[in-house]
Amino acid sequence: MFDGVRDRAAAIIARYPEPRSALLPLLHLVQHVEGHVSRSGIAFCAEALEITTAEVSAVATFYTMYKREPVGRHLVSVCTNTLCAALGGDDIYAAVRERLDGIGHEETSADGSMTIEHAECLAACDLAPVLTVDYEFFDKQTVDSALEIIDALRRGEKPAPTRGAPLTDFRSVELLLAGFFDDPAVGGLDAVAGPSAAEESLRGARLAEERGWTAPSVPDEGSSS
Ligand code: FES
Structure with missing residues (x-):
């Protein structure tokens, strides 16, 4: 099932100094392929990263973004x-x-x-x-x-x-979360463009700017105050 993404898996692993550091994006790649993280997906990650299936399972069952049952569209x-x-x-x-x-x-x-x-x-x-x-x-x-x-x-x-970006579907977003932002399968970089900040979220910053408020400076490293 994962033969078609071995090149992508290798590209993910190459981003990190240690293969095991690639586990989180690799699990998203698995979800791109099968819509959830199955036992075979766990085995694929373990083999690719040369860690145990227990180590992969511990991560996949901890974070709620990794789904153990197939997700719909x-x-x-x-x-x-x-x-x-x-x-x-x-x-x-x-x-x-x-x-x-x-x-x-x-x-x-x-x-x-x-x-x-x-x-x-x-x-x-x-x-x-x-x-x-x-x-x-x-x-x-x-x-x-x-x-x-x-x-x-x-x-x-x-x-x-x-x-945020226009909707695609769950599996396409999983490819983005695996870090393939410019992949033709997700429509290229234009596909992830969209407004990200709402006026409500910016209001505090705008008020501070109008009133000349600034954050206190950060004490020098080693300072006791
Ligand atoms: S409680 Fe819903 S976004 Fe924070």
Whole structure:
């Protein structure tokens, strides 16, 4: 299954002084190939990096971005951490589940169009409640707007994220996460271009600039104060 990506695996490994340092991007390459990290994917990484399958498994089962079951065409992550939950994230997650016939965390819709998960803080609290599709942000969601996204994905459409690159699909994004930004398979560098900062996130910096506020200087190394 991985014969077609051995050149890419070698390119990943060549980026690092030690082969084992290449494990994280190599696991993303595995997910690009098979949509999750299977036992054979773990064995592929172990062989390529000359480490044990237990060492690969320890990493693959620690980080939530590595999936042990096949992911659908898209991965929908609904933030249900404190701020998003209080502002409607729990309701959004419940409505998304209901729309998809009651599937649960890390389960896939019957048509294979998407896997859903409830996510911890997605680092966009100033735009809560948020969800991501294939890690691209849809900010300031409501139950209705979230269900519109779900329905569009089920129709095979790719709704435009609020920020970030246009949607592709989960496996293509995994190739990006493996570090192949300019690969023709993901559309080249233009495919990852998109607005990344929201006005809400920049407001504090703009206020500081207007008022002439600056951060305290960093003490010299070795200084006791
Ligand atoms: S709590 Fe949802 S982005 Fe931080």
